[in-house]
Amino acid sequence: AQSVSQHNHHVILSEAASLELGCNYSYGGTVNLFWYVQYPGQHLQLLLKYFSGDPLVKGIKGFEAEFIKSKFSFNLRKPSVQWSDTAEYFCAVTTPYNNNDMRFGAGTRLTVKP
Amino acid sequence: NAGVTQTPKFQVLKTGQSMTLQCAQDMNHNSMYWYRQDPGMGLRLIYYSASEGTTDKGEVPNGYNVSRLNKREFSLRLESAAPSQTSVYFCASSDSWQFFGPGTRLTVL
Numbered sequence: 001a002q003s004v005s006q007h008n009h010h011v012i013l014s015e016a017a018s019l020e021l022g023c024n025y026s027y028g029g030t031v032n033l034f035w036y037v038q039y040p041g042q043h044l045q046l047l048l049k050y051f052s053g054d055p056l057v058k059g060i061k062g063f064e065a066e067f068i069k070s071k072f073s074f075n076l077r078k079p080s081v082q083w084s085d086t087a088e089y090f091c092a093v094t095t096p097y098n099n100n101d102m103r104f105g106a107g108t109r110l111t112v113k114p
Numbered sequence: 115n116a117g118v119t120q121t122p123k124f125q126v127l128k129t130g131q132s133m134t135l136q137c138a139q140d141m142n143h144n145s146m147y148w149y150r151q152d153p154g155m156g157l158r159l160i161y162y163s164a165s166e167g168t169t170d171k172g173e174v175p176n177g178y179n180v181s182r183l184n185k186r187e188f189s190l191r192l193e194s195a196a197p198s199q200t201s202v203y204f205c206a207s208s209d210s211w212q213f214f215g216p217g218t219r220l221t222v223l
Contacts, residue, residue, distance in 0.1 A: 004156075006156075034211060036214075043118075043204065043214040044157075044204065044206075044214040046212075046213075049211055051210075090157065100164050100170070101159065101172065102159065103159075103173070104149075104156035104157040104158070105156050106154055106155055106156045107154075
């Protein structure tokens with residue numbers, strides 16, 4: 001089965017700093033890729049997704065992610081973070097042969113200092 | 115639309131007790147899911163239901179049972195709760211991507 005690695009467990013940034021969160025997956029075939037965000041005390045919400053086409057995907061709140069097939073990566077980026085971006089971020093993957101079996105990374109906690 | 119709703123929000127059980135977590139969605143989605151979230155481990159799929167009348171095991175099904183009551187409702191049952199089942203449980207439903215409920219925080223003493 002596919003698996004997902006998020007190497008940054010906790011990232012601390014100051015407001016206006018740039019953000020890049022790493023996500024790598026282990027599956028050699030076609031994948032669907034997702035980033036979800038969980039604000040403190042809330043449920044997971046979809047930030048962005050990649051199914052096919054342009055590997056640079058734009059999501060809500062100024063986030064974007066780039067799918068690099070050769071690196072099995074789908075890193076999340078934001079040019080300038082805000083205090084309100086403080087949350088936990090999860091990368092997830094499914095495959096077309098079973099798009100119900102979604103595998104999540106362990107998550108990266110982002111703290112943005114005002 | 116309420117989206118995905120879950121009850122209860124919080125629950126404390128003693129080892130060996132049973133309980134059922136309820137989930138409902140009003141988005142007419144075919145697929146529904148149950149996950150558990152543990153610190154440092156992300157979300158892990160317990161069971162899913164690709165359509166009304168079908169259920170399948172996910173990554174961590176042991177100790178759980180599910181029922182897809184109808185298209186809207188998907189329940190998760192713990193027959194004999196164990197401390198290792200202390201977790202936050204999320205229900206989700208999907209068409210192209212998954213929509214999550216608010217979660218149930220379960221503590222087993």
